[in-house]
Amino acid sequence: MDKTTRTYTKEFKLEAVHLVQTSNKPMIQIARDLGIADSTLHHWCKQLTEHGAQAFPGSGHQTPQEEELRQLKRENDLLRQERDILKKAIGIFSHGPL
Incomplete structure (x- = not known):
């Protein structure tokens, strides 16, 4: 069941x-x-x-401070991913025509 x-x-x-x-x-x-x-x-x-x-308090039984920390960590991870993607794009486009 x-x-x-x-x-x-x-x-x-x-x-x-x-x-x-x-x-x-x-x-x-x-x-x-x-x-x-x-x-x-x-x-x-x-x-x-x-x-x-x-x-x-909401999902995961978190206090408001814990929830804010979780959101900030998530935002930080997303910003790192965006930065890494931009670094790779710069590397690809900086080589010029082949």
Whole structure:
């Protein structure tokens, strides 16, 4: 049996936790209504309580600083690739006609 990992947006998680906090329904019922496991919803509630605004940082469970570092490293790699391509092009075109 294949298990697929579903990902949920930060907004979805915040809304789900908000439903738990404001609704008179039990957490298990809210989780069923949303189509998620009750343990998942409990974990989201715990994360929001512990981390506040820093909860649910995004892909890879990264803090904003880690995400910025990842993006800067990616940009650096792309710039290196572009530089290397330009160096090769200069080498090819500087030889002149054959």
